[in-house]
Amino acid sequence: MKFAGSDQYVATADLMLAVNASATLQRPLLVKGEPGTGKTMLAEEVAAALGLPLLQWHIKSTTKAQQGLYEYDAVSRLRDSQLSGIEGTEKVKNIENYIVKGVLWQAFEADQPVALLIDEIDKADIEFPNDLLREIDRMEFYVYETRQLIKAKHRPLVFITSNNEKELPDAFLRRCFFHYIKFPDPATMQAIVDVHFPGLKKELLAAALKTFFDVRNLPGLKKKPSTSELLDWLRLLVAEDIPTSALQSQDEKISIPPLVGALLKNEQDLTLFEKLLQMQRHNR
Numbered sequence: 001m002k003f004a005g006s007d008q009y010v011a012t013a014d015l016m017l018a019v020n021a022s023a024t025l026q027r028p029l030l031v032k033g034e035p036g037t038g039k040t041m042l043a044e045e046v047a048a049a050l051g052l053p054l055l056q057w058h059i060k061s062t063t064k065a066q067q068g069l070y071e072y073d074a075v076s077r078l079r080d081s082q083l084s085g086i087e088g089t090e091k092v093k094n095i096e097n098y099i100v101k102g103v104l105w106q107a108f109e110a111d112q113p114v115a116l117l118i119d120e121i122d123k124a125d126i127e128f129p130n131d132l133l134r135e136i137d138r139m140e141f142y143v144y145e146t147r148q149l150i151k152a153k154h155r156p157l158v159f160i161t162s163n164n165e166k167e168l169p170d171a172f173l174r175r176c177f178f179h180y181i182k183f184p185d186p187a188t189m190q191a192i193v194d195v196h197f198p199g200l201k202k203e204l205l206a207a208a209l210k211t212f213f214d215v216r217n218l219p220g221l222k223k224k225p226s227t228s229e230l231l232d233w234l235r236l237l238v239a240e241d242i243p244t245s246a247l248q249s250q251d252e253k254i255s256i257p258p259l260v261g262a263l264l265k266n267e268q269d270l271t272l273f274e275k276l277l278q279m280q281r282h283n284r
């Protein structure tokens with residue numbers, strides 16, 4: 001099982017190495033990187049490339065580790081016990097009927113190896129990663145209600161993504177293989193755009209990429225535009241039929257690009273951009 005990129009997804013050599021290393025070590029791959037650099041898509045693409053079903057667990061601030069294992073649905077059981085006649089009492093007696101399996105359980109009991117994505121782990125509270133140490137390490141957990149030990153039939157290929165909003169505990173890090181997706185360099189970015197827009201005119205692409213990296217390199221931006229924003233912007237340029245000349249300023253200086261709302265997402269950055277342009281005009 002070797003991952004070597006796909007025709008939808010551009011993987012750099014170090015990223016492929018990281019995916020294969022985590023598979024060899026049988027440890028989760030912890031992927032960090034700016035928003036929109038393809039962390040979530042990586043799991044989808046690796047799963048597709050290796051022919052593994054992908055189970056996804058999207059983490060929110062309220063998510064608890066236990067929800068990934070199982071939940072005991074006491075409310076349904078109470079309701080059933082109040083509403084059902086004699087034939088319903090058999091169901092109510094058996095607590096197993098009210099255990100709802102979580103994503104980890106589903107991954108553990110699958111008959112074939114699966115890929116498991118734990119997306120945006122940093123959204124949850126600090127206890128969340130600590131609560132999953134044993135499950136991730138030993139690939140097993142205990143169901144107290146039914147006194148069952150659930151063991152993984154096959155070790156799933158685990159991907160964990162983080163946007164770095166919170167630090168992860170050391171004990172958790174020890175159990176992962178780590179990879180940081182660096183922001184793509186212009187050549188890689190060109191390859192990514194080619195995947196999404198194979199027929200794009202060369203001049204338009206070159207001008208758009210130059211504008212994009214100019215905007216990204218503005219000092220002091222609050223939110224730098226990322227890969228997915230560039231792709232959105234290109235989609236708009238194509239849809240609106242914006243000519244290449246609208247992106248190129250005659251004197252090599254930066255100008256406000258058309259449809260800038262796809263790239264800059266807050267008023268401070270826009271103001272900063274406009275100020276810079278004013279200064280340029282002043283200096284002429």
Ligand SMILES: Nc1ncnc2c1ncn2[C@@H]1O[C@H](COP(=O)(O)OP(=O)(O)OP(=O)(O)O)[C@@H](O)[C@H]1O
Binds near residue numbers: 011033034036042192
């Ligand atoms: N290497 C790549 N190859 C092809 N497309 C890419 C690549 N990187 C990013 N993209 C594009 O960027 C989009 C965003 O990627 P994705 O949702 O995986 O980012 P993310 O890192 O998970 O972002 P977030 O942290 O906001 O969740 C994808 O839908 C894809 O179109």
Ligand SMILES: [Mg+2]
Binds near residue numbers: 161
């Ligand atoms: Mg994501």
